[in-house]
Amino acid sequence: MEALFRDIARLDPEAQAAYMALHSPLDEQGRYLPFDELFYRFPESMDITLAWGIIKSARRQQQQSLMFPRPPLASASFMLTPLIQRTVSQADRYATTHALQGMSDKVGERERLGYLLEGLIEDEAISSSQLEGAATTLHxxxxxxxxxxxxxxxxxxxxxxxYKLMQHAWQVRDQPLSLAMICDFHRIAVAGIDDDQYRPGAFRDTDDVVVVDQDGDIVHQPPPAEGLEARLQSVCDWVNACHDDAQRPEYIHPLVKAVVLHFTIGFEHPFRDGNGRVARALFYWFMFKNEYAAFRYIAISVLLKRAATRYGRSYLYSETDGLDLTYFIEYQCEVIGRAIALFQENFQRVARDIEECNAWLDRSGLNQRMSHRHQLVLQVARAGLANVFTITNVADRLGCSYNTAAKVLNDLVDYGLFRKRKAGREWLYSMRQRREIISDWRDVR
Structure with missing residues (x-):
């Protein structure tokens, strides 16, 4: 660094001022840009190496070391940029277990909110798979x-x-991270797809696993298989260590720490395939563990899938800039912020649907005849969150017996709200058109 400033000091005063004006971690628009998005912005008269060195110097002064005990991650660091801080605040306001409880109180109960937002858990499972190449449509x-x-x-x-992995991440949220847990996550995610290719739950033992871009070019060569388990154990130790004391210099907000965990699994690439799914699921697991229960209904992969190239590039920027994870954390926070906003919009829509449905049920007189289970299934249908219901599906979602779910659906048919039809050996239930329902009720009255 001293050599850098000596080189600048040899320049004329006007040039010195131009270089020193670059001494900021962010550009004039508040962006933390990588080298390949900055170098062409420098005036042609500037020495690019000197200009980049000035910016890097400013960044190092504000970066926080992540203090991993083993290389290569031992050199990893990040800077808490305004974008990251905004997303952290957003998560604290809208995505905590306490915030979710407040939403549940507003709509009546946790079971009702969970059923109405269940589709967002499905969205995460589907989109995470599509990021890995699954071609099945959302429908x-x-x-x-x-x-x-x-x-x-x-x-x-x-x-x-x-989908099973997301459920598992929630179920084991109180457990510490271990090598066995990482292997379990992988086994649940990939078992039965192509066991010879994936080797479910087994760490790779060769160095022929690489990450390639859309053109087939290698963009990441993971660290060697030798020492992999020891390095992953140090990641587990870091994750399990306490970093949530805001009075200490090693403090890291849980959201940032969860994103770093996501990065480390992608960087180490411990399995032959399926690493992305495991990395994203571990992000969710850590958020659940730290009382951010609303992340059950915040589908991040939906947005990552829409800009998969930027997702991969954020890994590459961090890896090629001395493991400065700010690029990756910033991109993830940008996506997370949008996902939280979408979650809020979904909740507001659900709350409006519940209010409108309850008002109609009161006017029709059906409210006195229907249990909360009837109302819940009806609200899901009215909101368009599901178009077809089966007895097994409703039993699973409501956490009740098959016979109870069958009665709920058949009652809705008897009330004139649903219709049913046979498909093979299974009954399929769906809501009738609203004008048909209202017309029938007017005729009855």
Missing amino acids: VAKKMLRRNREPRTADERMILGN
Whole structure:
């Protein structure tokens, strides 16, 4: 650094001022840009190496070391940029377990909110699979999950595995991270797809695993398989260590720490395939563990899938700039912020639907005849969150017996709200058109 400033000091005063004006971690628009987006912005008269060195110097002064105990991650660091701080604040306001409880109180109960937002869990499982190449459409995938249909293709098995993985991440949220847990996540995600290719739950033992871009060019060569378990154990130790004391210099907000965990799994690439799914699921697991329960309904992969190239590039920028994870954390926070906003919009829509449905039920007189289970299934249908219901699916979503779910659906048919039809050996239930329902009720009255 001293040599850098000595070189600048040799220049004339006007040139010195131009270089020193660059001494900021952010550009004039507040962006933390990588070298390949900055170098062409420098005046032609500037020495690019000197200009980049000035910016890097300013960044190092504000970066926080992540203090991983083993190389290569031992050199990893990040800077808490305004974008990251905004997203952290957003998560604290809208995505905590306490915030979710407040939403539940507003709509009446946690069970009702969970059922109405369940589709967002499906969205995450499906989109995470599509990021890895699954070609099944959203409609077909949701139909499979909601009907509990057995997967028919490798792509459908991938989606079902991801769905089970999201459920598992929630169930083990109180456990510490371990090598066994990482292997369990992988096994749940990929078992039965192509076991020879994926080797479910087994760490790679060769160095022939690489990450390639859309053109087939290698963009990431993971660290060697030798020492992999020791490095992953140090990641586990870091994750399990306490970093949530805001009074200490090693403090890291749980959201940032979860994103770093996501990065480390992608960077180490511990499995032959399926690393992205495991990395994203571990992000969710850590958020659940730290009382951000609303992330059950915040589908990040939906947005990552829309800009998969930027997702991969954020890894590359961090890796090629001395493991400055700010690029990756910033991109993830940008996506997370949008996902939280979409979650808020979905909740507001659900709340409006519940209010409108309750008002109509009161006017029709049906409210006194219907249990909360009837109302819940009706609200899901009215909101368009599901078009077809099966007895098995409703039993799973409501957490009740098959017979109870059958009674709920058949009652809705008897009330004139639903219709049913036979498809093979299964009954399918769907809501009638609103004008048909209102017309029938007017005729009855």
